[in-house]
Amino acid sequence: MSATREFPAPELARLTLGMLPLNDAAPLVVAVEEGFFAAEGLEVSLSVESSWAGLRDAMQLGLLDGAQMLALMPLSSTLGIDGRRTPMLSALTLNLGGNAITVSQALHAQMQALGDEALTEPLGQARALKRVIEQRRLAGEPPLRFANVYPFSSHRYLLRYWLAAGGIDPERDLELRVVPPPLMVSQLEAGGLDGYCVGEPWNRLAQGRGLGHVLCGSFDIWGASQEKVFGVREAWAERYPDTHRAVLRGLLRACAWLDRSAANRQRAAHLLCVGGYLDVAPQVVEQGLRHLADARGEKGAPGATLFQRHATNFPWYSHTRWYANQMQRWGHLPGDLDLEALIARCVRPDLYRQAAADIGLSSPLDDSKTEGAHDREWSLPGTRGGIDMGPDRFLDGGVFGA
């Protein structure tokens, strides 16, 4: 406790933070339940929202102080393309990875019958899907239907990147919808969907019930894929800088705790279920949150997620830039935008470095990195010594320059 005394007292003692009932809300739940926020002098209550639109409304109306967010939400809200124009920013990434692509058993069987490559790696899988699509077109069958979770989501752009890498045009060759995660499995079962990209536990759940086949995970598509972030309104961050910094310290400690051991991951699953945050069977949550050291033992381990290792929490400009480029690629963001100015406004590595320095963590020196250049683990210079980084390869071998 005494270690926190040297920091300026937060301007706000009581906060309400928003989250969705998902495995990767774990850092917020752990920070509350294991006392990491309390140690910073913060009394935090978590508000469990039922949709991203609901969470966005609550943020834009000022009903929440901060929230777990989709990585693209601060940028989209600042631009005014997602709800009411409200400048938002993020100074911390909550996790990397965690999503997977699942297809129905029927579609998987068709892919196996038509693909002449092994269906074990994502590029071969996407190419096999293309063959199925071509055959269906010749037979005059309706287009396949895939789903993701929200218009401005990593799921949407990872799915599109995977499809396009296999030569599939996501606009013409299939129908893309938004379906809330809890409804995905039942729609796959009812035949309303042929596949989807979603976070855990909704991939394991489909596979466990024999309804779907999990093809590949976020890390198979992009080795460093950024997932959720912690976001606040820009005006809030300016008004309560010391509160923001204290929240960031609490979250950094919670994230480090989550990646420390397999036992902590299991404990986090317990907190999510027994705390009433997530109304899903506990063993499904536990499997999805399994420590990467364990999960790597499984083949591919789609849906595996990192909360702290490999500089997970650092808000890289290059992560947001990659997603923004994907939005532009598909015409979801104007091409003539001053993207760099927008990224500098919504992504705040400077605020991250302050909070990290407070608790003695080493931060990357640069705000961007080359994405896709590393096949294996590598080391990055940091403010307090080198940082171990993970592979960041794209499925098609593409390199996205810094």
Added chain:
Amino acid sequence: MTIRVLIVDAKAERSRALDQALVEAGFEVMTTVDESEDLYTVMERLQPDAVIVDAALPSRDTLEHLGQLGRRFPKPMIMLAEEETPELTQQAAQAGVSAYVVDSVMPALVRSMINVAVTSFEAHRALKGELTRTQESLAQRRAIDRAKALIMENRTCGEDAAYQYLRTTAMNRRMTIHELAQELLAATGKKS
């Protein structure tokens, strides 16, 4: 011009009352659907001017996507209201009402429609003694805590053992911990 409204709600009694109130206020209610229906097909077929949806339904995100697809689909209220009616949007959010409206509907009519929906939802909540959204998740946590306490008492065990018991039982019975907690409390006659 009559505004044609689609209601998306899983609570039949509440949506019937809302339907009636909207009609009395001069709106046309096309139909009421719940989450199990395919919203893409429903929206394409009916082309409503406005949608009123229970804010607790995750399907709101599907309506967001439809709103992005083109002018003919209603947009989220928070986008249309701009700075004109922030209090009303806030009130609606607290009452659990979400709305989607096409650009061409006059702001005065949007306000009137939202007011009708907020009043109707709040009347239903008062009548049924229902909890607000924030109270619901708190109540859920309390139910689990009380079930745990019950197990600790009955089996004279510690918290971790009580959790293990809940976990294993829920797993074997393919239930969530909250469902099991409610069942345990109901069986012993304790209110969840």
